[in-house]
Amino acid sequence: MPIGALRPSPLVEQATRHLRDQITGGHWPIGSRLPAETALAKTLQVGRSTVREALRALAGAGLVQARQGAGVFVVATVPGEDWSTRLRQAAVTDVYEVRMLVEVEAAQLAAARRNDEDVRALHAAVAGRRAAAGGDHGAFVDADIACHSAVVAAAHNPVLTGMFAEFVPVLRQGLIDLVDLIGLRPEDPPHGVDGHEALVHAIERGDAEAAGDCLREELQRTLDRLHAV
Structure with a gap:
């Protein structure tokens, strides 16, 4: 499923769902580095703050992990239980x-x-x-x-x-x-x-x-x- 622009509001929820679908669908396998916030914001046509909140939600679900100075990496393709x-x-x-x-x-x-x-x-x-x-x-x-x-x-x-x-x-x-x-x-x-x-x-x-x-x-x-x- 290709990544593309989002419809308006609620943007954070949409961005989170879209990025999660990319990860769980295998677009970004475990160990891969996600595009930079600026690139994701441009692709999704949202602000960097929206992307940042979406990445926080994905980290909370155990799907990604931020590494200082290296970027955000996929660490799982199945969300952890809340x-x-x-x-x-x-x-x-x-x-x-x-x-x-x-x-x-x-x-x-x-x-x-x-x-x-x-x-x-x-x-x-x-x-x-x-x-x-x-x-x-x-x-x-x-x-x-x-x-x-x-x-x-x-x-x-x-x-x-x-x-x-x-x-x-x-x-x-x-x-x-x-x-x-x-x-x-x-x-x-x-x-x-x-x-x-x-x-x-x-x-x-x-x-x-x-x-x-x-x-x-x-x-x-x-x-x-x-x-x-």
């Missing part, structure tokens, strides 16, 4: 272990950065989780995730917030399956309520070490159950 795909395909226990690393750090940051609005949101989330315990399993898991989301939000770090959001779809189904296996009943005491309340109180009083310890212990208990099923 983060979301890898999470969906991973075992829930593996995802949970990474979740622990993210959330414990988030809890410690939350203790240092929380504001009054965050504290109110945390108390409301814990109350919602307590109210949902013993009822519909899906609703309980959603309330549990909302509680943890409030902790991450209180850290005021958009990267941590984004990472946690990526975990949620995988975690949700894994936790629903776990709650089903545990067989929580309406008459059972609220699952994990003491640990979550201790976590919120630690964040509220600004005790980062205690907040991290509370969350680590709470998540470790759930991870142990996941390993056991």
Whole structure:
């Protein structure tokens, strides 16, 4: 398929798709050097900034690699799986272990950065989780995730917030399956309520070490159950 000029907008997406098709179609085999940005911009009839963004996207997909002073080279002809795909395909226990690393750090940051609005949101989330315990399993898991989301939000770090959001779809189904296996009943005491309340109180009083310890212990208990099923 010959490389040619692009139609207007969205130019970056079009440029990325066009160059990716050239690579996956064998026009540029592994090891070959792509034409310079200026040449690609002229051929595609776009600006160099558009080409630069397209090359960044291709590098993110694992197809090309920039080498200082040498140019951009093809390193693969099949795009790598993106983060979301890898999470969906991973075992829930593996995802949970990474979740622990993210959330414990988030809890410690939350203790240092929380504001009054965050504290109110945390108390409301814990109350919602307590109210949902013993009822519909899906609703309980959603309330549990909302509680943890409030902790991450209180850290005021958009990267941590984004990472946690990526975990949620995988975690949700894994936790629903776990709650089903545990067989929580309406008459059972609220699952994990003491640990979550201790976590919120630690964040509220600004005790980062205690907040991290509370969350680590709470998540470790759930991870142990996941390993056991």
